[in-house]
Structure formats: C-alpha cells, structure tokens
Amino acid sequence: MLERAGARARPVRRVAELADVDGLVLPGGESTTMSRLLASFGLLDPLRERIRDGLPVYGSCAGLVLLARRVYDGRPDQHQLDGLDVVVRRNAFGRQVDSFETDLDIRGIDDGPVHAVFIRAPWVEKAGADVEVLARIPDSAEAGAAAERIVAVRQGRVFATAFHPELTGDGRLHRLFVRTVSELAADRETPAVGEGTAG
Template sequence: MSTIGVLALQGDVREHVGALAAAGAAAVPVRRRAELDAVDALVLPGGESTTMSRLLETFELLEPVRARIAAGMPAYGSCAGLILLAREVRDGRPDQQQLGGLDVVVRRNAFGRQVDSFETDLDVVGIPGDPVHAVFIRAPWVEETGGGVEVLATAAGHAVAVRQGPVLGTSFHPELTGDGRVHALFVSMVRERVSS
C-alpha cells in the first residue's frame, strides 16, 4: 500500500487524509523531514500560499520537498498547493517560494476574494462518470502552461486542473465535497509511479 503524506502546516489536512484513506492509501500528516522521507508522495492542501511558503522554510521542509519533487516524487496540490507547485506565481509576494513540479504560471486569487467563492460542475480528463463538483475558494487559475503539462479541466476559460507526469494540481478543493475521484486519480498516479 502506498503511503501518501499530507503537508500538515496549514489548511485542509484532515479532509485530505480522510479522502486519501477512502481511496485506499495510507495517509499520514507530514510536519518534519523524517516524516517526509517516509512517504511515497505528498499532498499540498489548500490554505494561504504565502503563509505555507514561510512555514515550509520555518520547518526546514522547503528544500527537502523541492528536492523530492524534482527527483520524481508524486505530488498533488489543491488551491494554495497548486500555487506552491507552479513554476511562477502572479500577484504573489516577492519573498514567496515555489516548489516547482508544474511548468505553469498561476495567478493567485484569480477568481476573486472570499466573497466571490463559488461551486460548479466540471468535466475532468481521466475521471469517468458524472462531472466533478468543484468548490472554488479564493482560487487561483492557470494562465500559462509549458509543453509537458496536460490541462484536465477548465472553468471560465482558464485551466483549473493540470497534470505534468506524477504531479497533479487543482484550483478547487475536492476534499470538501465527498467526491473522492480526484484523490483516487492521484492514488492511482502514485501506485503507477511506485510500481515502475
């Protein structure tokens, strides 16, 4: 069974752990280097991307996470997690650190402030059946994608779910809806990587 860590510095940690467990993975919170070293993959939850960037530095996890992703560790970022995984962020803070993993440019809070949060149904490549119900909370969108990036879903004309190899990112929060198919997709990506 694959062990998937959830970065537990801020955000929807418990919800992601539950969704991963429901998808058949062993899910554990990650706050320390030793915990990171023990997982096959990592989920970066929603939260506040600039705060999470600072906390990664404070907990001395920034470089280790960056190195693991560069070495091919599967990673999934929702909302703020997508921002952290991007190559570049627009409307970020000058001191904000990026983890890389996705050759994309994202815009923070692109859909507006908290009051502009919304829900919609999306067709997501790789997820069969009914559309995925997506919750957007101060969500980013993807403004540019590199050649190796597959756009899995769009909303309002912008990419909101992307994949590049073993790295997945969504602007929305699948952990809040009870629909476990995005997490199941990620678990299958992790199993594929671990078995190869």
C-alpha cells in the first residue's frame, strides 16, 4: 500500500533503520507484544524522540494504542509513545468474533466513504484539544454502544485509525500519509517510509 502511494517501504527493527526513514507506519498486531519489542530492541526512546521532533507516523489498530498518551485495559508494563494526546480503550469493540466492517466518512478523504475493517479494535475514549477527529462510528441501531465513538484521529503529522485500511485495497489513507511524509522529505525523490514489525 505504501509503495502504491509513492513511497519506498522498508522494515524497521533497529535504531539505525529508524534513523534512515522519513516516516513510519505502526501496524496492527498485539500492542503489548509490540511495546515489549520496542523496548527490547532499544527503539522506544529513539522513536519517542523522533515523534517529538516531527516524524510523520501512521498507526493502525495496535499502532493507535501505542501512539496514545494513555490506555484503558492495558498491561501495567505496557509502554506508550505519547504521540497523540488521546486516551484509548484496547479491544473496545470486543473479541475476535466481534470483528466487523462498516463505511466511514473521513475528514480529508474525498470520493466517498472509506470501507473500514475492525479486528479486536480500540476506540478513542478522550481526545485532547489539539487532536483533530477524522472519523466516528456512525450512529445507527446496529452500532449500539459503539455509536459516535472516535476511530480516526490526527495530531500534527501523527495519524491513527482503529481499523485496517490496508485490508480493503483502498489506498486513500496511505496516500494522505505519504503526502505528509513527502512534504518533509523534499530532498528525496521517493520518500522512505518504514514499517515497524512485530519481530
């Protein structure tokens, strides 16, 4: 998805690899495992520093959890990157069997709604004043307690969604992110975007 959006994608597992990218994607997965791996590979503080220095980052699902300032239902030893002034609830929509799909209107995305796939997804409980809410679950009878919950946010150059846009083939969110990276990487013809990995 990143390459189709015009970036050169590469995995990031080491500090030297992090230092060589213009943007970073924190993918879905298991946030507590990803948190432990960031710490054990020595990436936690360097990544926090790069985010503070303005590195564009996009987090989906577990990536949103990692980027949050605070997490409900997290583990006591779980590390946060504090890239977004949000409080997130892990697995807010329920277990794996409660995974679902819906269409969302997303601020900044043209040409109609984005089809969103939610898998053991979080939602944003609280967003700070500097956080732009990009999407909420539509208010409908089927939505129940999830109605109007925040599922996409942006704060400066940090984006996050509770869903997985890479699973649908719709590249609009990735293109929006790559445009943000490209604005800062004007010296490179093709910006390098890293993707954090779970191992």
